[in-house]
Amino acid sequence: MNGQYASLLIALPLISAFFVPLIKELGRKAVMGYLVMITALQTAIAGWVANEVYSTGKPIIVIAGGWKPPVGINLYIGHFAALFVLIIAVISFFMAIFSFRAVNVEPVDKYAMLFLLLMLGATGMIATGDIFNLFVFMEITAISAYALTAYNKTGEAAEASMKYIVLGGIGSSFFLIGVALIYGATGTLNMAHLAQLAGAIDPTVAQVGLALIIFGLAVEAELFPLNAWAPDAYQAAPHPITVMFSAFVVKAGLYAIGRLLYLFQGAEGWSGLLRLLVILATLTVIVAELSALRQKDAKRMIAYSSIGQVGMIAFALALGTQAGVSAGVFHMVNHAIVKALLFLTVGYVGVALGGTAIENFQGLGKRMPLTALTITIGSLATVGIPLFNIFWSKIRILLAGVEAGYSWSVALILGASVVEAVYYFRLVHTMWFVEGGGRIRENFAIGVIAIFLAALIIVIGVYPNDVWTIVQKAGQDLFNVANYIKNVPLMGVGA
Amino acid sequence: MNVPDISIYYFGAIALVLIGLYAALVKKNLLKILIGLSIMETGVNLLLISIGYVSGKSAPILSEGVGPTQAVDPIPQALVLTAIVIGVATTAMALSAVVLIYEKYRTLNVEEIRRLRG
Amino acid sequence: MNELLIIIFAPLLGGVLAWALNVRGIRELLGVAGAAVPLAYLVKLYSELDASGQLSHSIDFAGFTFSFSLTHLTWVFAMIAGVVGLASTIAMVSTSRDGYEWLFALMSLTGAYGVFLSFDLLGFFIFWELMTVGSFMMVLKYSRSAGLKYFVLSVVGAFAMFLAIAKIYALSGSFAFPDVANAVYYAMGRGDLALVFGLFLVAFGVKAGMFPLHVWAPDAYSETNQSYTAMFSGVLSKTGVYGFILIYMLIGYRLMVEFGAFRSAPKFGYIIAFLGGLTIIVGGLLAALQEDIRKLFAYSSISQIGYILVAFGVGTSLSIEAGIYHAISHALFKGLFFLIVATIIYRTGKTTFADMGGLAEKMPFTFAMAFVAILSLAGIPPMAGFVSKWLIFEAVISQNLPILGGMVFFGSAIGFVYLIRFTYAVWFGQRPTDLDDTKDAPLPLAVAMAILAIPNIVFGIAPGLVVKELNKIFGGEIVTSPTLWELNLGFGRYNGLLILVWLIVGLLIAAVIYFLGAPVRKVPVTDTYQSGNPVTMEYNLTIRRNFFLPLKEALAFWLRISFDKLYRDIGAWVEDFAEVMRNYVYNGNVQSYAWYLALILLILAMWGV
C-alpha cells in the first residue's frame, strides 16, 4: 500500500467529525456508536502505519498536494509519530467506549465532534512537519479542549475552561510571535529545512524565537508555573476527556517541545535554554507532587500527579542526551498507559458513586474489587515499584539525569517521588483497609479496558525488552536531527 | 540610529501585544481580559504581516502587472488569515464560557471566580 | 532455567500462585513450597560452589545486563534467607489467613534473595525495592502510619542508594560490581566518593535499622503478622547488613586510601562502627522500657544489628567474619523470638506485658524454645549468640578501640535486662485467669520454632561448622578452627564442647546435692511470702507495668530526645508547607496565573538578552 494513505490519519477524524450532525437524529446511542466505530477505524489505520514504519524502518512522508517541501506542507510519520499516533488512536478508542457510560450531558453530538477534533489535533501535532501547521493543530487541539473542558456546563467547568482559554491564548500568541521571528530570519516554515538553517540564524533572533516557541508550548505541556490551568481543567472535564488530556494532549505538547528543541540544536544559546527547561521541569515535579499531597479529591490528586510525571518527561527531554530522550519517550508511553488507567478507573468510580472525593474510595476494595485492584496497580506503577512499567522508564530518566550532570535535580525529583508514594499509598490504604459501603456491580466493558491496561502495565513491567526497543527507535527519531533532515525530500534548497 | 522604515510596524505590533498583555494582567473584569487577549492576537497578526512586508510592493495576488517579484511575501498573509480564524474561534469559545460563568457565578470579577483552587 | 534465577524467583512465583488461587490448603502448600525450593537449591549448589568458587549467570533484560553470582559470601546470606524464610513461612501457615499476606511475604523473600545474589548494582537496587514493597504491604495491612513511616524512610534510603548508583554509573558506564569497584578506585573524585559513601550509609543504615534511622523498625516490626516479622527482622534487615559489606567490596579500598584510618580501623568504617555502637545502646535501652512484647523485640533487633555494624566498621577480616557470624546467629535467635511472639499472640490474642504472665506452665514447648532463644541472645555460652558476640568482642578490642569495646560490653548487659523483663512478664509470675486454658503452640509454629532453635545450639557448640564456611569467604584461615568445637584467634580461644561438658558436670554436681535433699512439694503462686498478708488470686502479684521504672527515671533526660518525633515533625512540616504553597500558588485566580506567564517571559527576556 502507498504510504500516502497515512494522510487518512488526519483526514478520517476531520471528515467524520463533520458527519456527526447528520446522524444526530438517530439518538445518543448512534452517536456514541459512531464515535467508537471511527476511533476503531483510526486505530486500525494507525496500527497499519506503525507496522509499516517499524517494519521498513523508514518514516512515511506524506506530501500534500504534490508540492515538495519546503514549499509544500508535509507530514512526517517517523518512528516516534507512528508510535504515538497509535497510542492516541487506541486511547481514543477506549475513551469512546468509556464515554458510553460516562457522558450523559447533552448535546452528545457536539461531544462526539469535539472528541474527534481533539484526537485529530493531537495526531496532527505529532505528525506534522511544518511549524505553522503545528500551530494550527495545536489550536485545533486547544479549542476543542477548551470546549470539552466546559462540556459539563457546571460553573466549575466554565471556570476551568476560562482559565484554560486565557492562559492558552497568551501562550499561543507568543508561540506565534516566535514562529514569526523564526520565519523572518529563515524564510521557511518546514521543520527539516529549519533544522538545516538553524546554525546560520542570527543568534539573538534564534534564541528569542526558540524561547518564545518553547514558552508557548510549555503552557500546553504543563510546565510549572505555566500549568495552573491544568489541575482545574483535569478536574472539571468529563472523565474520558481527562484521560485524553493526560494521555496524549499534553504529550503532543511535550513532543513539540522536544522536536523543536532538537531541531535547533545548532542554534546559539541552546544549552542555556536546556538548563532553564531542566529547572522548570524539576520545579514542576516538586510543586505538583507537593500539591497532590493533601488533596481531598482523588481526580485532582491524580491530575497533580500526572503533572508531576509530565515534568519528569520534560526533564528527560531537556537533558540533551540520547539516553535522556529515549527514556523520556519510554516514560511518555508508560505514563500514557498508567494515567489512562488511573483516570479511567477513578472516573468510573466518580460515575458510579457520584463523585471522586477521597471518601468515596473508602472500602472500594470490597465494593468494586476490580476497579480497586486496577487503581492499585496504577498507583503502584506511578510510584515506580519494580515489576511495573514506570519503574523502568523512571530509573532510565534518573540515570540519564545524573549522567548529564544534573544530580541535584535528580535528588529533588527523588524527594518528590517520596511524597508521591505517600499520597498514593494513602489512597491504596483507604481503598483496601478502611470500611466502606456495600458491593456495586461493575461495568463489563470498562472492566475489560481497565484489565487490559493493567495487564499492559505489568507485561511491560515484567518484560520491557520489546517496548524498550521500540521507544529507543522513537527516541532516536526525536534526537537524531540529521536523520530527520535526510529523510525529508527537500526540494532544491540545499544547505 | 538607522531605523529601517519597516520597524515602525514592528514597534506597533509589539506595542499592541504589550497593551493586550497589560489588560490581561491588570484588569479585573473577565471581558476586559478577553479583550486584552484579542488585542494581543491582533498585535501578533500585525507582526506576522509586517515580516512579510516589502516596502512598495503590492498584494500577492496574481493579476495584471503584478509578477512574483512585485508582490510581498505571500506566506505570512496566508498565516495571518489562518491565525485570524483561530483567534475568532478562541474568542467565541471564551465568550460562551464567560456567558456560562456569569450564569453560574453572577459576576465577572476574576477574583471571585475561584471555586477551583489549591 | 538457571538455578540462581529459580532461587530468586521461586518464592515470588509461589506467592503469586497462592494469591491467585487463594484456596485454603493449596495456598499454604504453594507458599511453603515457594520458600523451600530455594533452600533446596542452595543446599544442592553447595558442592558445585565449593568446587568452582563462584557460580554466575547473567541475562540481558530491558536494555541492561543483570548478573547474578553465588559466592561463598552470598551463599551464607542466602542460606540465612533460606532457613529463616522457610521457618517463617511454615509459621505463617498458622497465623496467616489470606492470600494477600502470602503474596507479599514471599515477594519480599524474593527481593531478599535477589539482593544477596545480584552481582550488579541495578539488580541489587531493583530487588531491594521489591523487598521493600513486599514488606511495606505487609505492614500497611495492619497499620497505615507504621507502614508509611517504614515506607518513607525505606524509600528515602532506597533513593539515596539510587543516587549513589547513578553517580557511579555516570562514572563507570556499568553496573557490574567488578567494573564499579574499578571505576571507583581509579576515577572517582574525593567529593563524589564522600557523597557516595554518605548515600550508601543512609541507604543501608535505614534497612539495617542503624541509629538514628532506626525509628521505622519498632512500629513496622510490631504492626504486622508476627510470623512474618521473623523473616522481616531475620532476613530483610540482613540485606542492610549485606549492603555494608558491599561498601567494602565496592568503594572500601578507595575510601581507605582517600580518607585514611583511625587507629587500625578505617576512618569511614569507624563512622559505621560508632553509629553501630550507639545503635546497640539506644536500641537496648529502649527495648528495656517497652510495654509491648512485639516492640521489645523490635528494639532488641535494632540493638543486635548494632553489634554487626560495629564489627563491620572495624574493618579487619576477623571483625567482618565476626559480624557475619553474628548476622547468622541474630537471624536464628531473633527469628525464633518473633515466632515465639507469634505463638503467644496466636494463642492469647494479647500483646502487652500487662495482660500476660505464668504462661510457662501452659506452653512448655514454647517456653523451652524461648529458653534457647534467651540464652542465645543474652550470649550465654555455649550458644550461637555467645560465639558471635565473643568473636566481635575480641575482634573489636584487639584492634585497640576502647570506646567501641565499652559500647559492646554495655550492649551485652542490656540484653540481659530486657530479656529478663520478657521472661518475667510472660512466662512467670501470676497468670491472669483468662489465660488459664491457653494451649501450646500449633504444629506449624512448633516446627518452625524447632527449625530455628536447633542451629542456635549447634552453632554454639560446634562453631567450627560456621567458621569453616566463613573462612572460605576470605580465602584464608581468619579464625582457625582446629576441631569442630574449637576456635582459636591467637589471643583468645573458645571451645564449645568443653563448655557444654563442664556445664553438664556442674549441673550434675548440683543435681546430686539437690537430689540428696528431701523431696519437694509443689505450692501455688499464692503460697508465697507476702510480708504476712494472706494472698489470693484476687491480688496482683506481678509487676505488670513499668518494670524498669527506675531506669526510665535515670534516663529521663535522654528519653526526651526522640528522632522519631524529629522525623514526624519534618513530615508534618513538609505537609504544612505543601498545603500553604499549594494554596498560594494555585490560588484559583486566573490573573495570578497570567502573571506567572508574564514572570516566565520576563525571565526569558533577561536570560535571552
Added chain:
Amino acid sequence: MIETALKALFILLYATFVGFMFMGIIRIVTARIHRRVGPPIYQPILDTIKLLSKKSNITHGLIYDFGILYAVGATILAVMFIPLGSIGVLRAYGDLILITFLLEIPMLGIMFAAMSSGNPYAGIGAQRALLTLLAIQVPLGFAIVALAEFYGTFSTYEIVMAQQTMGWSIFHFPLLLAAIAYDLVLQAMFGKEPFDIMIAPGEISLGPMVEFGGKHMGLLQIQHAIALFAETLFFANIFLGGGVVTAFSSSILNTIAGLAVLLVKQVAVLLIATFMGAIFPRFTIDQAAKFYWKWPTIIAALGAVLASL
C-alpha cells in the same frame, strides 16, 4: 583424664571451702566493725548443712528447681576456667570475655528461679539486680578492655604470666585505673553495701532470695561461696599478679605457696569490700546507676584509652 578429674575435684572442694570461709570472714569482720563478737568463721557451713538437711522442701515448678541447679552448675563452670595458681583445668580457654560472661550467668539462673515463684519481692529484686548489672557493666567493660588492650591477649593465664615479668597490673597506671573501677564493680557483684540494692534485707525481704528455703537455699549458699571465691580469684589474677610461685624446687610446694599467695590477695580484696560495705549505707537503684555511669566509668574509660595508646 583422671588427673583432670582430680584437679577439678580439688578446685571445687577448695573453692567451696574457701568461699565459705570468706563468707565467715565477712560476717566476723563486719561484726567487729560493729563492735559485736560475731559468729564463728564456720558458721555459714553450719547454716548450709542445716538448710540442705531440711525435711520439707517446697517448689514452684520445674524452673524453680532448674534455675538453682543452673546457677550452681554455671558457677562451677566459671571457676574451672580461672587459673588457680598453677592448677587449672580449663585455663587454656580462660578467656577474659568468657569468664566475665560466666560470672554473670549464674545470676540468670537465680533470676529464673526467683521469678518463677511469682513473688512480687522477687520481681522487684530481679529488677534491681538487672539494673545493677546494667550499671556496673559499663565500668566493668572498660576495665576488661583496658586489660586486653594492655596485654594484647584475652587469655587470663597469659595475663597472669605476663605480670610475672612486667609486674602486677596495678603498678601500671592505666591498669591501676581499671583496677579501681573493677574493685568498685566487685562491690556490687558481691552484693555488699552500698550496692546491696537487689537483696536489700529488711526492705524487700532479700529480693530474689525471698522464696528460697531448704535445699534450694542451701544450694544457693554453695553457689554464693563458689562465686565469692571465683570473683576474688579473678581479680587477684588479672590485677594482682595471680599466684605463680617458682621459688621452690618441688612443684607441690610451689603450688601450695601459690595458693597461699593467692589466698592472701583474695582476702585483701575481700576485706576492702567488707570495709566499704560496713561503713556505707545503701544507695537507691537510680543513685547506684548514676554513680556507676559517672566516676567508675570515667576512670575505667580513661584507663582503657590510656592502655590502648
